[in-house]
Amino acid sequence: MALATGADAASLHVEVQGRRALSWHIGRDLDEPRADLAQMRVNRVYSQTDLPGLPEREAPIRALKFTIGPDEQALLALQRADRDFRAVDGMQLANLTPYLGQTMRSWRKLTQERDRAALEREIATGLGCGWMILGPGGIVTESSAQLRPMLVAGGARLRSTGRLEFSDPALAQEFQRAMTGAERGNAQFVTLTHEPPMHIAMLPAQESRMLGIVRLMPAASTQPVERVAAALGLSRSEARLAMLLCDGFSLRDAATELGWTIETARSCSKQIYARMGADGQSDVVRRMLCGPLWLAGTAALQGQG
Known part of the structure; x- marks a missing residue:
């Protein structure tokens, strides 16, 4: 749209329940239009002389408010640094009004589908x-x-x-x-x-x-020790032993891997059983394999989804 109208800059701002949620900007770094969306009429093209909430200014602007969904509206603004827009430029912007809301809804749905696919892919990778x-x-x-x-x-x-x-x-x-x-x-x-x-x-x-x-099946040894310890309620040393047992090590081989004596490994394993309420080594492995430990690295569980 900026290219079609010869605008020096274009911006799109989305508000949800009166608060700005998303913004995009292309072109020159001009003063951002701070229009009052609540006072604007839907699908009407405004200029710098009648845009509600806009301080008096000389720089040309054409702005349009449209609805995306309940309590969700957007402002599309075109700006120039000097010469004013032509009447045909405003007409081009007005001609978009039937499509802008649907375009944004489609974009949002596609974004949500991509986010879900990425999350499912990440969970599958963790498993x-x-x-x-x-x-x-x-x-x-x-x-x-x-x-x-x-x-x-x-x-x-x-x-x-x-x-x-x-x-x-x-x-x-x-x-x-x-x-x-x-x-x-x-x-x-x-x-x-x-x-x-x-x-x-x-x-x-x-x-x-x-x-x-x-x-x-991912090896337990690829998990951070701190994550395993927190998930199972174990100390770091206990978590390291539990990870090796989960990866198929015998108690004697795990002791060798950790540089422990077999007596130390036996004592630590008993502490693991007591802390986890497990009946033995096989029960520890079963709980680790069936638990949510392998999902702990996903964005959703880290608050990033």
């Missing part, structure tokens, strides 16, 4: 989940953004041709057998990598395609 769409012959035609990093972490690779590459030939053969089973309409559950363990559920989809849901 170690990804997906792929496979066509005939096992060619990956679509995949989630987190799939490639997951495959790399697991020792597999998605080639540019769309084919999965396995480090273990036996796993490649197992995958091909599972593809055959899925093509016949039967759900298949396959191991993609052994260390770290990564698995895929292959489900028949439409148009001779298959949906592959991949799971690579």
Whole structure:
């Protein structure tokens, strides 16, 4: 709009219940118009001579108020530093009135959908989940953004041709057998990598395609010790031991990893059981795997969503 009317600057301000919520500005850094939206009529084009709430000024301006939703209104303003706008410029702005509110509502809906998709992607990443769409012959035609990093972490690779590459030939053969089973309409559950363990559920989809849901369980050791301690009500030392147990270490191996004696590890494990109200090592692992610990890094739970 600024280009079409030759404006030096353009701004859009959104108010919700009388308070400014969003603002955009392009062009020169001119004095921002401080109009009184409450006194403006909807869908009328104002100039610098009759814009309510605007101090007396000589710089040309054309402004329009429009409604987005209940208790939500916006001000679209065009500004020039010197020469005034033509009548046709005001007409161009007026011609937009039927579309501005709908455009902003569509933009908001799209933004909300993107935010939801980003949050769902972040949660899936925290849980170690990804997906792929496979066509005939096992060619990956679509995949989630987190799939490639997951495959790399697991020792597999998605080639540019769309084919999965396995480090273990036996796993490649197992995958091909599972593809055959899925093509016949039967759900298949396959191991993609052994260390770290990564698995895929292959489900028949439409148009001779298959949906592959991949799971690579994040290691507890990738979580900050402070987060684990806070989530489980443990000390830092207890949290470090609990993280190793969750990652499959035996108590003796965990003691070696931490530089402890086995007696120290046993004493610490008993403290962990008591604090968590757990019946033993397997119960600690179960509670950690089934708890919300893996979601603690998402933006929503940090107040950023």
